[in-house]
Structures are given as structure tokens and as C-alpha cells.
Amino acid sequence: MSTTPDVAAAAVSEPPPALAPQAARGGGFGRYVLVRLLLMIPTVLILVTLVFFLIRLTGDPITAALGGRLPADQLAERIHEAGYDRPLLVQYLEYLGQILRFDFGSTITDNQPVMTVLAEYGAATLELVTYALVVAFLIGIPFGLVAAANRDRWPDAALRVGAIFFYATPVFFAGLVAKLVFSVWLGWFPVSGRAGVRTELALGRDGGTGIYLIDAIRSGNSDYVWDVLSHAVLPAMTLGLLTAGIFLRLVRTNVIGTHNMPYIDAARSRGVSESRLIRTHAYRPALIPIITVVGLQIALMLGGAVLTETTFEWQGLGFQLAKYLQARDFVAVQGIVALIAIIVAVANFIVDIIAALIDPRVRY
Amino acid sequence: MRNQSHLRRAAVVAGFAASALTLAACSGGDSDADASGSAGTGDTGSGEPIIVGTTDKVTTLDPAGSYDNGSLAVQTQVFPYLVNTDYNSTDVVPDLAETAEFTSPTEYTVTLPEGLTWANGNALTSSDVKFSFDRNLAIADPNGASSLLYNLDSVETPDETTVVFHLKTADDQVFPFILTSFPGAIVDEEVFAADAITPDADIVAANAFGGPYTITAYDFNKTVEFTPNEAYQGLLAAPANGGVILSYFAESSNLKLAVQEGDVDVAYRSLSATDVEDLSGNDAVQVINGPGGEIRYIVFNFDTQPYGAATPEADEAKALAVRQAVADLVDRDAISEQVYKGTYTPLYSYVPEGFAGATESLKDLYGDGAGAPDADKAAQTLADAGVETPVKLSLQYNPDHYGPSSGDEYALVKSQLEATGLFEVDLKSTEWVQYSEDRTADVYPAYQLGWFPDYSDADNYLTPFFLTENFLGNHYSNPDVDEMILNQAVTTDPAERTALIEQIQDTVAGDLSTLPLLQGAQVAVAGTGIEGVTLDASFKFRFAPVTK
């Protein structure tokens, strides 16, 4: 699934995008940054290419839309007019040419400029992911520290099993149950959507940032803010708790890891209290892997967001991607994937740079 | 303010009204039709807007670029149509037009009233009409429905209020129906492009509307705000409500919860059978049913079915016996009740109930003669034709295009066919796009399809299916049927035409090119305070008469 145990795996293998240290070998920091920057290009290109060919294996948008209505010859004619029967390589080169010019075109099935789709739904996903990260940080990190401090005692076991439990619960199942309990039975939160229809219309009218909370605050109307926030609670908790479980395990593992280091032992022998050890000494060095994984999580949450968005009618990128995939809208799918690839590449880039700044050994 | 959830939003509504006024000011700025811009928002006293929820999606607002129900559902509210069907009627009568009639066998003449305008104040004349049809044919968008204008030769405008459609074949009885459907929407020639699809945002910004409503706020596939259009002078009475907000959902379960909780006033298309059944036991909402044009059926491929023309043991009589035995064995009532909980009803012919000429041809011919299955009769049919049992039948269905219950429906069909040991069914499913390609490539001997009509006439259930050149591509060919289908389309006497349509169904029922199974009802669920939801054989949910 989306938000994965890569984290746990990362603790075992290594923080991933440490590719090609050979390229960085011997250079200074500037050179390192440059190489990492350049490496973003192939990453994006590979994903975009992969998706280009995969999606074309799956049929065309015209058959998807009208296969149940038109005779075969009429379908073929429309496909021909749209140019989808040309050699794949020609289409691919044409596509590469377009993205080089940052021309993402318009969606095939509903005639929306891809840039608009990306900006609009990207903002929604960004908002959801941000909320979820806040939840994940607020819950995952403190509880991770608690677990580490109580290592191998019952609070640790309970928290860890709890974390695994949240990871093991499919987002859509958790979402379904949450909706039923908190929306239908208790009536605390709205069932679905990003805002009530009236709020949505009012905010859309001002043509704001697309991040509803910001737009609502800017509108100065506290009802809108309240409405937007109440819609965000369940999706944020659902996606956030899953990620919190991952953060908890990560914090715990790394704090314990540094906890056993000789210098900690030394501090302990000086009589520094355990809780102080956790807070000050063990906490900082444990940061690097946490930063790494958080960077990765942003990418991974985009995947988890598909399910959360679908469950809660949160009209974001994942939600749109699922819709456009169903319709075989090549242009839209490629555009969204390209954006996600870029986000992932940038996130990795930033993570690498931060890691290199904190610990120069990473560079060489 | 009828229940708690309304109370919760009361404050929000106040804010809404304020911002609505701001918008009215904006939209009125560049046109001289302030009336339309402020109509709905100005007199919100006539009621707060009605919120309609749907899971259908819009492809594009531009009528030339869409061929789907979700787009039509919006277009039908905001664009004018020359002719239309009135509520609860299937007769085509003038809508925008003053008169509309055949003035010669190949000329359909429409006259418009004087002084029509678009919501933005532009004049609405015969020139707009000609423009609309010409551009649709010129653009011929791959996602569009210009192919429905197959019989339109040219459009002539002798004067500002007269339009003459020159048709290719004479006495086309279907053409007026097509004018009520996808390609019939008239658009503003000063706003729409002649050779390309016009973006939704441009249409909304230019207020290029002429139907009962205008769109005053448009958030693509999220929310659309409809405000009554005072410039509209057509068939339908002026909107009885102060405006409508259309809210889009992706999951039917969310739509169901939303209507149950009072977050939307009306839920229309599509709730699952379970949702509808549950809501019908809920006192806070009312379930409104209307006739449905949607049909579900099994197609037989005459080449590849057992004993089909292209199989090694080709035998026309045995092939027919196999089809007949299937028809004898299916239990439509069981499917309707178990899988669809009555939201689909048994269908015993090709033209569904509600259309002039609908019959129940298959009821007498197959099963026990009263609609129920008859295993002995099936066994006899097969034995008489010398077919060895069990017959191996490969049956295909599609899980993602005709609703989520297709799998359950076909599992039940399989179980019904196999129950008596006469058939051994190999049931498979294929994802939609591949399915569409395979079915016309003779890959599937027998397979599921569904149909939602393009326009509300019996012809739409015959011509596309049973002419030798049909969209099924199942190699069914019966010259008598061909002749009758072509005849009914040009028979001007209604009674005579109905008789022909009935005869066609009887003949095809004997041949069993396809096996009709179910007919879908239209279902809307509305809060108890909602009135005027009208679901008729136009298959359009028109917002105008709905009140709260």
C-alpha cells in the first residue's frame, strides 16, 4: 500500500535516494548539490516514460467513453482523428517535446487545462497532506519518545502494537468506520467533502489559493473557517494516524539506536537522568533518519491520499488521478504523474541536502 | 431550516447571500442584462437554493463536446432547445420555437418568436441556431454527439426567426426527438467558437445561457450554482425555486449519507440499490421513482456462440435453440429483487415500458409464459434441436461500466443457467476499455451490455441494435427486420408506426439477437420538504419545478 513500511525497511537498508555517491565522490558541497539537482531530471523522465507507455497499453479515452454507444468503425474513425493510432514512438517524442516546453496541454475527456487541474487539485492534496503531517507529528513523535523511554516495558509494547494496528488498517476501512461513528451516529463532523457547498461556492468565487483554510481565513468569515476545519478533521485523522504509526516506530528505533551509543552511556554514567537523556542527547542525532523518512513520507502520502481522498470525497490529485485513469485520459494522467514525480524528486533532493548539511559523511 | 443540519448552516447561509450579491455585481458588469445576473440572488426571498447531489460527471459544458448524461444534465438546464417534451409527456412540442413541423418530407421548419435574447443580452436568432448545428458538425469532436445528426443535410435561415432543416431522407420521425437531445442545444454564436470546443470558463464568464437557468458560479465537477434566467421564454414554466446548487460526489455512499443527513436536498443518479432500500425506510427522506430508459441485456454473437456461423459445428437451428434455452431459464424477477432490490424491473422486450410501442414479446414466447423461468421447456427446446447438454457457454460481463452490481447480476444468471444442468457457464469479466474492443472483435460469444437512450423514442432501442449494420456487431441480420426498422422511422401515421415497432419486437424476440433482462427505474431521493421532483420519460431531471 501507500504509506508503507519502507520506513522500517529504511531502518534496515538505508535512506533511499542516496544514489550515485560515485558521482559526488571527491567534490565539494556545491558539486554535490549540483549532481543531486541534475539527478532529478532522469528520475522524473523515467517515471513519466514508464507511465506514458503503461497507460497506452490500457486502451484509449475514446473507447473508454463511447465503447458502449458507437459501432466499431465509428470508434476507429474518431480514434484516428484524435491521432491515437499513430506509432507510439511518434506520440512519445511529441510528448517529450511538449513537456520540454512546459506545455502540459488540456485533458482529453473534459477539456481542462492540465496546469489548472494540477494547481487546483494539487492545492487540495497539499492541504490534506499538511493536516495529516501535523497529526502525524503531534502524535507520532511524542509517543515515539515515550515508547523509547519505556523500552521493552508495557507502554512501549502497547504503543508499538497500536502503531502497527493503525498501519495494518486499510485507510478506506478506517475512513468508513470513522464516518459512520463520528458523522452519522454522533453527528460531530460532516460526512464528506472539503467544505459545505455554500462555503465552497463562496470561496471558489474569490478565486483564492485553492487551499481552503487559507482562503477561509482571508475571507474573514469565521463560519467558513469553522466549516473548512470541521470537514478536515476526519480525513486528516485517518491519513494522519496511519502516518503517525510510521513516525512512532521510526522515532523509537532511532532514539533507541542512538541511546546505546557510547557517549550516551558515558552521560548515563555521569548520572544524567533517563528522561533527560532521551530529550536532549538521544533526540538530536536521531533527527537525520527522521528527516529522511519525512521527506519520503510526503511522496508516499500522495499515494495514501488516493484512498483517503476517495473515501472522503476530498477532491485532490489522487482522486482526480483515479478518475482520469478510469477514463484513460492520457494527457491528464501524464500531467498528474509528472507533477508527482517532480514533487518526489524535489522532496528527495531537499532531504539529501539537509542530510548532507547535518552529517558531512553522507557526501563522501 | 427544517432540521438540525440546516440550523447548523444557518449562519453560513447568511454569509452566502452577502457574497452572492458581490458576484451579481461582477457578472453584470460587462453586459446590459443585469436582470439575469441578479435575478436569483436578488430575490432569494423566494427560497434558499435547492442543493442537488449527483455522481454523474460533466465532460464539458459545450454541447458539441459531450455525449454523456452528466453533461446533458447541466446543459438541459442552461441551454435552449428548439423543441422538447413537456413534463410527463413523450410528445415533441415547441420549446424555444413558436412552431416546429415538417413543411415538406425533407424539410423541418422551425420558427422562433421575435425578440429572444441570451442571458447576456445578445440577440437569439435563427443565425444562432444555424451556427449551433453547423459548428457541431464541423467540430465533430471525438467526445461529441455530432453523429446523431446523421440525417441533417444543411440548415437554412430565410429570415431572423425561421430555420429550415434540410434532411437527407424523407419523413424522418426521429429527427425531432434528436433535437431534444445532445446535439439539440442552441448556443450563442457571439461566445462560442465555430471550429473548436469552447472552454467552460469562457461560457460561464460570457453568461452565454438561454435555458431556464444561468450558471452564476461554476467550480468544475465540484459545485455549480444555477440562477433562474429571466430571459428564458420557452416551454417550461419559470423556475419555481430561487436557484439550485448542484454538488458532485464520487461515491454513491457519500451521496446517500449526504441526503440522509440533510446536506443535500435531492440526490439524483446514482444511488446503489442498498442505498435506495435503506433510504426508503427512512422517514426523513422520500424516494421518488420515475420510468427508466436504461436497459440491461445479453448480446449473442451469431458467429461465435455455441453452434454459431463461424464455429466448426455451425448449425443455425441449434444456435437458436441455445439462445431460446437461455431465455427460458433466466429468472428476471430473482435478479431484480435480489441484486437490484426493485430499482431495476424485469424487461420482456426490446423497447422498454413507457415508450409508445413497448410490448412484452418475450414473456409469451419463453419461460412459463408468465415471466418466470421454465427448465423443462428449456430442456425440451434443446432436445428437439438435438443439442447435447450440458451446453458450454462462455459469458462475459463488465464490472466497471454498468454499475457495481453487474458482477452479482451475472453470477446469478450463471447460477440460474447451471441450476438444471443444461448449461455449463464459463463466466468472466473484463475491464471496460478492453471489453469494448473485444466485444466487437468477436471475442465474446455472449456478453453483457447496457443502454441509456440518446433520445426518448422507441427507434433508439431498435435502429442501433437490429439493423444489419449495428453497433453491436454481433452478425445478426434479418432482412425483414431491416426493412421494418427503416420503414418505422419514416412512417408518419403514429398508429401505423406503433404497429410496426411492435411487429419488429415480435420478430426479433423470435430471433433473439439479444436477450433483454432488466429496465432501470429513475430514482431520486429528496428531503421530505422537497416538492416538484419530476422524473419522466425525457430522462432529464429538470430543476425548474422543484421547490422547498
Next chain:
Amino acid sequence: MTKPRLLDRLPVVHQLRQAVGLQRGMLVAGLVLTGAFVVLALLAPVLAPYGYSQLADDAGNFGAQQPPSAEHWLGTTVGGYDVLSRVIWGARTALLVIIVAVLLSVFVGILLGLVSGYLGGWVDRVLVVVADAIYAFPTLLLAIVAAIAISGGQSGMWSGVFAAAISITVVFIPQYFRVVRAEVVRVKSEAFIESAQVIGASTWRIMFRHVLRNSTRTLPVIVTLNAAEAVLTLAALGFLGLGIEPTSAAEWGFDLNKSISDVAAGIWWTAVPPGVAIILAVLGITLIGESMNDLADPRLRARRRGKGTPADAVAQSEPVAREEMGEVQ
């Protein structure tokens, strides 16, 4: 002498002996849950009261959405299937997907890792960049695209299982690739390879053996975690409508998807059993993986009263610690 050693070295068994206290508890709980899951999968035909696609028995149709009863302990689904039977059969589908996905990704990942690490040069660089790109991309999104591309054909049980498994595999391969390649690069530079070459032994063979021996600490952990992820991805695909149809096989995610309307209508018995089945299966496998992860990392291993020698701990921790610094070579 060799026998107990071999047994000791087997993953899981090795860890079980190593574990103490709570860690042992978690591992045992994981093993019990996973064992139950495997038993259900293997004995589905015996344990399940009905077939996964059975709609009727001698007494007639089961009927749709029937509440739990003596005939149907967990009631029936919206399609009229027996819920209990489908949950049990679903274990079989999940296990099949796990096996196929893990086998494929282990095989392809190790092969590519060997080739990449051994050949070096531009082949290596290209493979590394590709693997990193795929690794970084959201799993589910890729699986969705892959599932649509792969399941283009008909959805029988095996094609469904393979579609899910292959789409999961695509995303898993980079993880194995990464571990194996790092090991190959390390081993390659060591002196005994050269000596092996001198005496004429096949370098490939030696490398393969050494690499595998040295990867036994990390690979089992990745395998278990991937197995858990496979179950979740399968469920997510099923939930998004890209799963296996009920007439071909029972699949938990698909059943959950179908039960959304039921839940909203207060029919709990169609949704809860497959949901709980997914949670328990993933919980069991993840508990094993977590425990093994802890035990593979001496810093995390619960301290026994009589510790191993410090040298032992250092030797064990060495590769893990190095990798944790973000270093590949």
C-alpha cells in the same frame, strides 16, 4: 553439529531463539496470527462452509444481505455470497498474491542487483537511477497504473492474482535490488574473489553464495514487510475496483468495496469480517517483520541477562549501521 546450526540460521527460527521478553511476545503473536492465516488459506476448501462463488445450495438461493444465522454464521453479502466462506477463501487469494509477488520481486531484484553490482559501469548507473525513481514513487499510484495495464485481459483468478502481484512487484524490486547490489559491490572488492578467480572457480557462483549469505539478515525482514504491504495493496486495488471479481476468487478488498453501501445502511456483517481479516493478516505479518527487524539490529535487540560478547555485537551491527548512514557502497 551442522544440523542445529543450519536450523539456527533459518530466519524466524533463529530470531525466535534470540528473542526475549516482550519482543518474544510480539514475535510469537505475529507467528500465531500468520500461522492461522496460512492454515485458513491452505485448508480453505475444508474449512469454508460454502464455495467462494456459491449463491445457492439445496435449500435454494442464500439471499442477499441476510443477517448472521445458523446456516450463515456471518450472514450473506450484497451479492448473495456466504460472508464466512468468502473471508476464508480470501486468505487463499491473499497468500497467493504474497507468494507470487515476493517470489517475483526477490528473484528479479536479486538478479538485477547481482548484474548491476557485478558489471558496474553505465549499466549499473542506469539501473540505480531507474530503481531509485521507481522506489521513490508512490506505490499505490504505480500499482494502479500497472494493474490496469496488466489486467487488460480477462479477470480469471490467476490473471487477477498475477495482475495484483506483478503491480506490487514492480514497486518491490528496487528494495531487493538495492540491498543485493550494495552487498555485491562490497564483496566484489574483497580479496578472496580474486583468489577464487585464480583457482578457476566461477566468480558468479562465489558472489552469489556470499551475497546471499550476507544478505540473510536483511532480506527476510524486507520479505515480511513486503508481504504485509502486498496484502494492503491487493486490498486497496480491490477497493478501487481493480481487483478480482467474485466469481473468480474471493478477495477481501473487493468485498469491502461492495460493502460500503451496506455499512451506510447499518449492515455491519458484510464489511467487518473482511476488514478485520485484512487487519489481522497484516498485523501478524508486520509483527513478525518488526520483531525480526529489531533482532537484526543489535542496538534494538532486547538485552539478555548474559549479553553476547561485545565483538559479536559489533560484527552484527556493522553493516546495518553503515547502511543507516545513507551509504550504498
